[in-house]
Amino acid sequence: MGRILLTFALVVVVMAVGISMAEPVNQSASGGLFWSTANGNGHLARNAETDESLNDHDELDGGFPSLDGMLQWAIGHSDPAKLELKAHDVQQLSTDELQKRQMEIKELVEKLEMPSDAKLMQIAIDDLNNSSLSLEDHLRALEELLILVEAIDNANDLHKLGGLASVIRELSNSDPGIRVACAWIVGKASQNNPVVQKQVLELGALPQLMTMVKSSVLEEEAIKALYAVSAIIRNNLNGLKLFYSQGGDLMLQGVLSNTTADVRLRRRSVSLVADLAEYQLEYSSKLEVPFFSNCALVRLLIDLTASSDLDLHEKVLLAVKNLLMLKSTEFLVVDGFCGLQGALEKMRQQLQESILEENQREYATDVEDLCKEVDFIYLEKLKKISQVPT
Numbered sequence: 001m002g003r004i005l006l007t008f009a010l011v012v013v014v015m016a017v018g019i020s021m022a023e024p025v026n027q028s029a030s031g032g033l034f035w036s037t038a039n040g041n042g043h044l045a046r047n048a049e050t051d052e053s054l055n056d057h058d059e060l061d062g063g064f065p066s067l068d069g070m071l072q073w074a075i076g077h078s079d080p081a082k083l084e085l086k087a088h089d090v091q092q093l094s095t096d097e098l099q100k101r102q103m104e105i106k107e108l109v110e111k112l113e114m115p116s117d118a119k120l121m122q123i124a125i126d127d128l129n130n131s132s133l134s135l136e137d138h139l140r141a142l143e144e145l146l147i148l149v150e151a152i153d154n155a156n157d158l159h160k161l162g163g164l165a166s167v168i169r170e171l172s173n174s175d176p177g178i179r180v181a182c183a184w185i186v187g188k189a190s191q192n193n194p195v196v197q198k199q200v201l202e203l204g205a206l207p208q209l210m211t212m213v214k215s216s217v218l219e220e221e222a223i224k225a226l227y228a229v230s231a232i233i234r235n236n237l238n239g240l241k242l243f244y245s246q247g248g249d250l251m252l253q254g255v256l257s258n259t260t261a262d263v264r265l266r267r268r269s270v271s272l273v274a275d276l277a278e279y280q281l282e283y284s285s286k287l288e289v290p291f292f293s294n295c296a297l298v299r300l301l302i303d304l305t306a307s308s309d310l311d312l313h314e315k316v317l318l319a320v321k322n323l324l325m326l327k328s329t330e331f332l333v334v335d336g337f338c339g340l341q342g343a344l345e346k347m348r349q350q351l352q353e354s355i356l357e358e359n360q361r362e363y364a365t366d367v368e369d370l371c372k373e374v375d376f377i378y379l380e381k382l383k384k385i386s387q388v389p390t
């Protein structure tokens, strides 16, 4: 143990020397170490004040509180004269030699045992499971997991390590901050990951997350829960089936019709409708979705274009464009698609105003093009349906 640490500390020292050589800066470590190359004659000096702690062997038992501590310990346990000599040697190296030296150091560092991600996840999960730890500790553990599950291998390991069950359990925590973090982790781990999607579905988290979207008082919680819901059902037939059987259509209508809901939540909901229409194209033979064939939802989407939010306009247009592709919306088309053309016309008038504003011109022009495209698709579809006698 002590030996490994010593090796590590020495590498750190050598690295510090290497770094100073490559980029001569006036570095002063906080713990009394002072390394300077400013005078062109590198020397490593120890501050006499810290000598006592340097020789304190007890420090080994508790591990080193910081890199500085480790460094000090290493210096204290090595021959300063030799170290100084080494430092001096490094100064004499040519660029090539220095690069070689840096490679060696890099290899050494790679050989050192650093905790694996799995180990770090295990620690975070243990902390999350440990009910005698504080709320802050639990939040910190969740923040760590949030970062770790970004890597797909870690996301795949989460369930094996018992972490997915813990995170899902904490979705019902009484603290909103914990719930937000947990929904976020579930969403991130499920993102484009069929393995985790399946695990999350089996652990029964989808209905709970859908309830969080509907009933949360905290905007952030609804947003992160919707993020997770979208990630779980993305291109996932079983997820989609469960989503619809749990009233996913009503959940979306609830958000879309709520005029006081956060605009981010509405944008996300509209994007989900666009995605659902796309999945419907893919799974139409295996999935019956009646809610795309009446105006309840389409009308809500179209009404959203009355807002002045360009991003929302764009998302609504993309959703409508996808919906127009569906077979099940054909008879809505015959009926004017829930007032689509009037809405498109109003939107274009609004966009003309936005185009006059310098900072919005480019985006507004793009959205206007999309407006024209949707109108064109609608008219084509109308023409096609009218030509085919039913």
Ligand SMILES: *[C@@H]1O[C@H](CO)[C@@H](O)[C@H](O)[C@H]1NC(C)=O
Pocket: 026, 028, 038
């Ligand atoms: C380097 O740091 C020392 C101690 O803080 C200071 O006295 C000296 O002026 C610095 N030299 C340069 C070149 O910044």
Ligand SMILES: *[C@@H]1O[C@H](CO)[C@@H](O)[C@H](O)[C@H]1NC(C)=O
Pocket: 126, 130, 131, 132, 133
């Ligand atoms: C839970 O945390 C407390 C406080 O840090 C610690 O003493 C205890 O060993 C932990 N329990 C488990 C099971 O890890």
Ligand SMILES: *[C@@H]1O[C@H](CO)[C@@H](O)[C@H](O)[C@H]1NC(C)=O
Pocket: 125, 126, 129, 161, 162, 163, 165, 166, 169
């Ligand atoms: C943590 O809790 C989860 C869910 O309650 C459980 O599945 C897991 O085994 C626990 N892990 C540990 C290490 O106690």
Ligand SMILES: *[C@@H]1O[C@H](CO)[C@@H](O)[C@H](O)[C@H]1NC(C)=O
Pocket: 214, 217, 218, 219, 254, 258, 259, 260, 261, 262
């Ligand atoms: C609408 O959204 C606001 C803000 O998120 C929320 O407080 C309210 O409960 C929602 N109303 C309905 C009917 O869901």
